[in-house]
Amino acid sequence: xxxxxxxxxxxxxxxxxxxxxxxxxxxxxxxxxxxxxxxxxxxxxxxxxxxxxxxxxxxxxxxxxxxxxxxxxxxxxxxxxxxxxxxxxxxxxxxxxxxxxxxxxxxxxxxxxxxxxxxxxxxxxxxxxxxxxxxxxxxxxxxxxxxxxxxxxxxxxxxxxxxxxxxxxxxxxxxxxxxxxxxxxxxxxxxxxxxxxxxxxxxxxxxxxxxxxxxxxxxxxxxxxxxxxxxxxxxxxxxxxxxxxxxxxxxxxxxxxxxxxxxxxxxxxxxxxxxxxxxxxxxxxxxxxxxxxxxxxxxxxxxxxxxxxxxxxxxxxxxxxxxxxxxxxxxxxxxxxxxxxxxxxxxxxxxxxxxxxxxxxxxxxxxxxxxxxxxxxxxxxxxxxxxxxxxxxxxxxxxxxxxxxxxxxxxxxxxxxxxx
Amino acid sequence: xxxxxxxxxxxxxxxxxxxxxxxxxxxxxxxxxxxxxxxxxxxxxxxxxxxxxxxxxxxxxxxxxxxxxxxxxxxxxxxxxxxxxxxxxxxxxxxxxxxxxxxxxxxxxxxxxxxxxxxxxxxxxxxxxxxxxxxxxxxxxxxxxxxxxxxxxxxxxxxxxxxxxxxxxxxxxxxxxxxxxxxxxxxxxxxxxxxxxxxxxxxxxxxxxxxxxxxxxxxxxxxxxxxxxxxxxxxxxxxxxxxxxxxxxxxxxxxxxxxxxxxxxxxxxxxxxxxxxxxxxxxxxxxxxxxxxxxxxxxxxxxxxxxxxxxxxxxxxxxxxxxxxxxxxxxxxxxxxxxxxx
Numbered sequence: 001x002x003x004x005x006x007x008x009x010x011x012x013x014x015x016x017x018x019x020x021x022x023x024x025x026x027x028x029x030x031x032x033x034x035x036x037x038x039x040x041x042x043x044x045x046x047x048x049x050x051x052x053x054x055x056x057x058x059x060x061x062x063x064x065x066x067x068x069x070x071x072x073x074x075x076x077x078x079x080x081x082x083x084x085x086x087x088x089x090x091x092x093x094x095x096x097x098x099x100x101x102x103x104x105x106x107x108x109x110x111x112x113x114x115x116x117x118x119x120x121x122x123x124x125x126x127x128x129x130x131x132x133x134x135x136x137x138x139x140x141x142x143x144x145x146x147x148x149x150x151x152x153x154x155x156x157x158x159x160x161x162x163x164x165x166x167x168x169x170x171x172x173x174x175x176x177x178x179x180x181x182x183x184x185x186x187x188x189x190x191x192x193x194x195x196x197x198x199x200x201x202x203x204x205x206x207x208x209x210x211x212x213x214x215x216x217x218x219x220x221x222x223x224x225x226x227x228x229x230x231x232x233x234x235x236x237x238x239x240x241x242x243x244x245x246x247x248x249x250x251x252x253x254x255x256x257x258x259x260x261x262x263x264x265x266x267x268x269x270x271x272x273x274x275x276x277x278x279x280x281x282x283x284x285x286x287x288x289x290x291x292x293x294x295x296x297x298x299x300x301x302x303x304x305x306x307x308x309x310x311x312x313x314x315x316x317x318x319x320x321x322x323x324x325x326x327x328x329x330x331x332x333x334x335x336x337x338x339x340x341x342x343x344x345x346x347x348x349x350x351x352x353x354x355x356x357x358x359x360x361x362x363x364x365x366x367x368x369x370x371x372x373x374x375x376x377x378x379x380x381x382x383x384x385x386x387x388x389x390x391x392x393x394x395x396x397x398x399x400x401x402x403x404x405x406x407x408x409x410x411x412x413x414x415x416x417x418x419x420x
Numbered sequence: 421x422x423x424x425x426x427x428x429x430x431x432x433x434x435x436x437x438x439x440x441x442x443x444x445x446x447x448x449x450x451x452x453x454x455x456x457x458x459x460x461x462x463x464x465x466x467x468x469x470x471x472x473x474x475x476x477x478x479x480x481x482x483x484x485x486x487x488x489x490x491x492x493x494x495x496x497x498x499x500x501x502x503x504x505x506x507x508x509x510x511x512x513x514x515x516x517x518x519x520x521x522x523x524x525x526x527x528x529x530x531x532x533x534x535x536x537x538x539x540x541x542x543x544x545x546x547x548x549x550x551x552x553x554x555x556x557x558x559x560x561x562x563x564x565x566x567x568x569x570x571x572x573x574x575x576x577x578x579x580x581x582x583x584x585x586x587x588x589x590x591x592x593x594x595x596x597x598x599x600x601x602x603x604x605x606x607x608x609x610x611x612x613x614x615x616x617x618x619x620x621x622x623x624x625x626x627x628x629x630x631x632x633x634x635x636x637x638x639x640x641x642x643x644x645x646x647x648x649x650x651x652x653x654x655x656x657x658x659x660x661x662x663x664x665x666x667x668x669x670x671x672x673x674x675x676x677x678x679x680x681x682x683x684x685x686x687x688x689x690x691x692x693x694x695x696x697x698x699x700x701x702x703x704x705x706x707x708x709x710x711x712x713x714x715x716x717x718x719x720x721x722x723x724x725x726x727x728x729x730x731x732x733x734x735x736x737x738x739x740x741x742x743x744x745x746x747x748x749x750x751x752x753x754x755x756x757x758x759x760x761x762x
Contacts, residue, residue, distance in 0.1 A: 067722045074498040074726075089725070176595065176611075232595060235616045238703025238710045239530075239718045253596070382725055396618070396706025403524065415725040419496055 025055045025309050027298075028069060028079035030062045033265030035131070035330040042326065046316050053309050066242065073301065080304040081313065083131060087118040087297045089381045094118060094127035095300035100311025101126065107318065110337045116376040118297050128299030129318045132332030135360050135367065136190045136260040136291040137282050138162070139267070141169075143275035144255050148172040152278065159191060159219060159283045166256035167228045173255075179223060180230035180245035181258040183237060185384025188391065190292040191216045191258075193370050194285030199383050200370075206379045206412045209405045216285065217391055217401065224395045230254060234395045240385040249277075256280075260291070261360040265331040268353045279356035281363035290368035294375055295335065333360065379416065386411035490732035496725060503729070510733035531734055533707045534715035541711060542690045545626045549686050550679070553634050557641035558671075571642070575635035582632065586699025589628045590615070593700075615701055618708040625697045625709045632696055633689065637682045644678030645671070677753075684749035688742060712738050 027043075029036060036059050043055045058079060060068075065084060072078040073093040084090065098104050104126060108115070111129040118127045145152050148169040153161045163179055170178035181187050189199075197212030209217075223229035233245045249257040250270045257263075264279070271277060282291040298317060300310045316322060320338050327334035328347050334340060346357060374380050386408045394404040456462065486500075491510050493503035518525035523532035560571050577585065592598045593614040600611035614620045648671065656666050672679075694713035697703075703710035703718075716738070720731025 070726065071498070071721050074496070076499075231616050232613065235705040236621075236702060238701075238707045238714070240723050241702050243702075251596075385723055385725070392704070393706045396704065396708070398706040398708075399524070407529070418494065418727055419725055 023053050023306065023309055025053060025081065025304075025306060025313050026079040027055060027057050027313075028060060028065065028082040029057050030060055030065050030083060030296075032062075032262045033330060034269060035265070035326070035332065038326055038329045042317065042322055043313075046313065050312065050316075053312060055313055062242065073303075076303050078301045078303055080306060080310050081128075081298060081300055083296050083298050085294065085296050086381055087299065088376060088378055091118060091120045091123075091127070093302060094125075095302040095304060095307060095310065096125035096127065097300050097311055097314055098126050100300075100307050101315050110320075110339075111318065111335060113337070114295070114297070114335055114375070118299055121378060128297050128314065129323075130295045130297045130335035132262070132295050132327065132330070133293065133335045134261045134295045134333070135293055135364050136187055136258070137360055137363050138280040139249060139257045139259065139263065139356075140166075140278050140280050141249065141252065141255050141275060142278050144169050144173050144175060144252070146276075152280070153283075155281055156289070157283055159194070159216065159285060162256055162280075162283045163219075163223055163228050169255045175253060175255055177230035177232075177245070177248055177254040178228050179256045179258070180233050180248060180254050181220070182245060183233050183241065183243035183388060183392065185240075185381075185387040186292055186294060187258065187260075188217070188220070188387055189374065189384065190282055190290055190371065191220070191285065193290050193292070193368055194282065194288045196285065196287035198370055199380075200373060200377060206383055206416060208409045212285075212287065213387075214401070214405065217394070217404070221391070221394050221401060225397075231395065234392050238392065239389050258282075260294075261333055261357070262296075264353055264356045264360075267356075268331060268348055268350050277352060277356075279359035279363075281359055281366070288368040289366045290371045291363055292371050292374065293364070293367055331357065333357070379412070382412055382415040382419075386415070487732050488736060490729055491736050493729050495729070496727070498728065506729065510729045511737075513730065514733055514737065528730070530707060530710065530715055534710050534712045537708065537710055538691060538693070538712045540622075541626065541693060542687065545629055545690050545693075546683070546686050548626065549630050549634060549637065549690075550682060552630055553637035553641055553682060554675075554679070556634060556638040557645055560638065560642055561645045571639075574638055577632050578635040580632070582695035583699050585628065585632045586696040589624065589631075589696075590700050593624055616705050618705050621701050621705055621709050625693075625701060628696055628700055629690075629693060633686075637686060640682050640685075641675065641678050644675045648674045680749070680753055684746070687745050687749075691738070691742060691745070 027039075029039060036057070040057060043057060047053065047055055065082070066086065069078060069082060069084065070086075070090060073090060078093070097107075101107060107126050107129065111126075114130045114133070115126065117130070119125050140152055142152065145165075150165055150169050150172070153165050157165075166178040169175070181191075189197075192213045195212045195215040197210055197216070199207055201207035220229065224231050224234060230245055230248065232248075233243050237243050244259065245254060245257055246259065246263055246266060248254040250267065252275055261279075267277060282289050298314070300307070300314055304310050317326075318336070320336060323334055323336040324339045324342075324344065326332070327336075327339060328344050331346055331348060331353060334344065346354060348354065390399065390404040390407045390411065393399040393407075394401055399407065452465070452468065489500065490503070492505060492507060493500065494506040494509065495503045497503050514528050514531050516527040517523075517532065520526075520532070523529045523536060526532045556574055560567065560574065564570070580588075590597075594600075595611050595613050595616075597614075599614065603609075604611045612620070614624055652670055652674075653666065656670060661669075692713055693711050694717070697709055697711065698714055698717075701709040703714050712734070716731045716734050719734065720726055720728050
């Protein structure tokens with residue numbers, strides 16, 4: 001009997017060391033700028049006010065969120081809360097927070113506009129909130145433009161205008177790269193939509209690559225061939241690997257960089273007074289001058305052992321004063337309606353930063369309806385990943401444009417078939 | 421044993437390594453023999469093998485079986501109960517091509533690109549690695565000042581994490597990297613984009629892979645070189661044999677068993693190339709350094725909509741290739757032993 005008790009005690013202690021204790025909440029978090037530090041500060045304050053909850057922040061790279069988190073979730077594991085951009089495609093793993101938050105109406109009122117981005121089609125559950133709203137757009141190295149005596153193209157300038165101007169500046173100033181666009185299907189989509197692309201078919205399923213997409217992709221591949229675009233970003237990787245050109249812009253090696261509003265705090269910290277830069281919104285195509293909306297959402301994971309504590313942490317982070325402070329200190333555009341309505345005082349003395357944030361707010365007014373639909377569309381990521389892989393091969397000269405378009409259609413069809 | 425050694429022979433590295441192994445075996449062997457003697461049971465060895473067999477079954481055999489079952493299922497779910505049986509569909513998908521010489525004509529074109537790239541990598545990297553490892557071992561076997569230091573220098577990259585290796589060489593080879601700074605920028609010339617040029621990216625992948633692993637293989641060959649009795653070389657020297665003839669007629673034949681081991685290990689490692697090249701080139705430019713393991717990793721884990729079944733099928737096909745290579749090694753090893761006996 002004693003031996004049995006001893007064995008049971010040993011088993012119990014082993015189990016206790018491998019399961020989460022009540023009050024333990026793990027957040028998987030990635031950072032583009034300073035938001036990891038801001039979050040840590042906010043969470044420290046939360047833990048002081050709520051000593052019964054221990055929140056651990058696992059700071060990881062964006063690649064971890066993209067590659068490792070989905071595998072953990074598919075295996076029924078993962079953190080309790082995660083900061084994710086690929087929200088819709090993984091909606092089956094998010095927890096319905098409704099029973100665990102104090103005031104679901106507050107969440108609906110303030111975060112309802114993007115709630116569909118992070119839940120299954122037709123569902124009305126509350127799974128999390130957007131930590132920031134982003135919009136893709138361009139950044140120009142103003143100092144280089146000024147030194148070259150080339151005027152910065154205006155808000156109505158086309159992609160061709162920007163490519164020509166950036167090349168002129170790069171040649172004049174002996175800078176290695178004229179134009180770069182992050183290696184991402186999402187980044188490619190804004191320009192595609194500007195040329196009239198439509199990814200969503202009449203039946204809600206993915207449509208084949210159309211003339212709008214072809215118009216921009218052919219331009220982009222051409223710019224890589226003739227040295228206008230930074231080949232390193234799209235060529236020095238395979239498959240769906242994400243690559244940004246932010247470091248080249250920060251180092252003054254790049255004239256025009258198409259990325260998004262999340263780079264503003266990064267540039268504010270790292271560029272400092274080294275050179276002048278401006279946010280330019282999205283260049284125009286034949287159909288629109290649109291960027292792609294998006295952002296990172298903080299979602300609760302349904303495999304959590306402590307849903308009540310997760311609800312408390314989420315309530316705290318989504319609350320109006322905390323959401324306001326987070327946006328002001330991280331220089332992100334908030335998603336909380338009340339915060340937006342009451343105005344923000346971004347914590348930066350840098351005039352370039354304030355001007356950039358205003359430029360993105362202005363650019364958001366030209367976002368096309370097609371772009372607004374994509375974050376909540378189930379097949380966006382399937383389309384983006386097919387785009388990035390095959391356009392990457394076309395840029396590297398492995399596939400002709402026609403072959404690339406055919407392969408994109410095939411890849412998307414395969415992913416749809418596989419997921420059904 | 422020591423008394424049977426030639427008077428001129430010095431203790432070898434292999435011999436030195438063998439001593440603690442024999443001591444350890446003695447420690448395990450003695451109680452086992454005593455137990456057998458006391459109980460009168462003769463199957464004690466099998467009994468003591470059971471834990472090992474259990475661990476092997478759980479962590480090697482069972483995953484192999486599960487992997488095979490996975491390859492017969494479809495969908496994106498991780499657990500088998502959420503996956504549908506599709507039979508040989510994944511294999512059919514992988515093996516359907518209009519022409520096997522043109523990956524673009526295949527349904528799963530990236531699989532065939534990875535197969536082709538891996539084949540080319542193996543054919544180029546393995547012979548080069550053998551030559552470099554042998555040369556390194558021959559040089560390190562010579563009497564020279566600071567021999568231990570140089571041996572440590574050549575072995576050092578083996579101790580580095582593959583990710584670190586990849587990052588170091590990426591910083592050296594990227595457009596704004598050290599190599600361009602030294603070769604071109606100081607001379608005011610345009611830098612070369614090593615990692616965005618298909619040929620140079622391949623050269624970099626092969627070169628970095630050799631740099632990272634040559635120390636390990638050189639160590640095996642060095643142990644072999646030290647096991648060759650000195651008196652054979654002294655006899656050849658007294659006969660006035662030229663150094664090249666000594667190498668071809670004495671060193672190389674007597675080193676053949678070690679070379680065979682190195683060849684097989686290098687072949688298997690080469691087929692499995694992934695980590696340092698993944699960090700270095702990401703599989704690019706385009707797909708020119710996309711190898712089999714990266715294809716399996718991306719298909720099964722990294723892409724937005726994963727296909728674990730297809731990845732499992734590809735890994736089974738790759739396993740078949742590795743088994744064939746191992747059987748070839750066993751055949752070559754037996755044939756070498758027979759020649760040695762004759």
